[in-house]
Amino acid sequence: MTLKTASPLTRLLGPIRADMEAVEREITRMTTSHTPAMEALLRHVGRFAGKRLRPALTVIAGRMCGAVTPQHHTVGAIVELIHTATLVHDDILDESAMRRQVETISRRVGNETAVLLGDYMFATCFKEAAALEDRFSSRYLAEIVEVVCRGEILQVHHRHDADMSEETYFRIIEDKTAALYAAALRCGAQLSGASREHQDALANFGYRIGSAFQIIDDILDLTGHEDAVGKSLGTDLEKAKMTLPLLRLRERATPEGRARFAAAFGSDDAQQRRSVLPLLAEFGAIESARETADAMVESARTELRHFSGAPEVALLLEAANYILGRDR
DSSP states (O other): OOOOOOOHHHHHHGGGHHHHHHHHHHHHHHTOOSSHHHHHHHHHHHTTOOOOHHHHHHHHHHHHHSOOOHHHHHHHHHHHHHHHHHHHHHHHHHTOOEETTEEOHHHHHOHHHHHHHHHHHHHHHHHHHHTOSOHHHHHHHHHHHHHHHHHHHHHHHTTTOTTOOHHHHHHHHIIIIIHHHHHHHHHHHHHTTOOHHHHHHHHHHHHHHHHHHHHHHHHHHHHOOHHHHOSOOOHHHHTTOOOHHHHHHHHHSOHHHHHHHHHHHTOSOHHHHGGGHHHHHHTTHHHHHHHHHHHHHHHHHHGGGGGTTOTHHHHHHHHHHHHHHOOO
């Protein structure tokens, strides 16, 4: 008999199960509405629930730096709802049909209602953040919503920009994805009374694993299978977004390959843009992007030297392992 080895995600979430159940209760409280129409929409959005990685990081940071309190559970729920609201809006921008193997809100009820629902969820997050006793976390979470939206706008601005720099790409993913990972960890540490040095170390860890998460997401959008990933794929090329694999293709290709890429990516025909896919393998662009994600996670691990001996370090390492090994 072959014994199955627990996955990194199982090893990550198992030790904090009770706290994560408390986070779920907070999410339920925040998404309970007094109107049947809104209740139905929020129930459907609840089916997008992922691995709850971000609130798990809030709980783990709290444990590393002291004790977990009910405020940690509330902040974890706020972080998760900010993330979910961005997914609702992302699916509108990308015209996606599926999310977590269920129909997206925009496909189900139309863009107008989906926009308003995403706005409602952001408003809920602002309300809950304003009610926090810890004023730093209250202000910081409000600022993070601004940062995330700024990253999304910057990405839309650079659609069809075949000359976009890697510097711009990393600024986009730091704002739209990594900043929320950093916020989850910083707020968790802050609520437990951590020093500024420890808060900064955990925030840096969050920025780096969050950036790696987005790079892997961008790779999966080009190489994954929708049945496995559970959402509409190919939207980056469909919407002419320059992601790291495409930037590395542009960098590594021969002059002829770069000309083919520029012609295809700059086309108004989405089918022609998809013709760049074989070039990714030909010039090792996927491998190059993955190596960058690996390097970011390795850099993140160095931030944990500030917490030598803390048992929660192992949980953060499992989070990093999960991010690099994910296929969905």
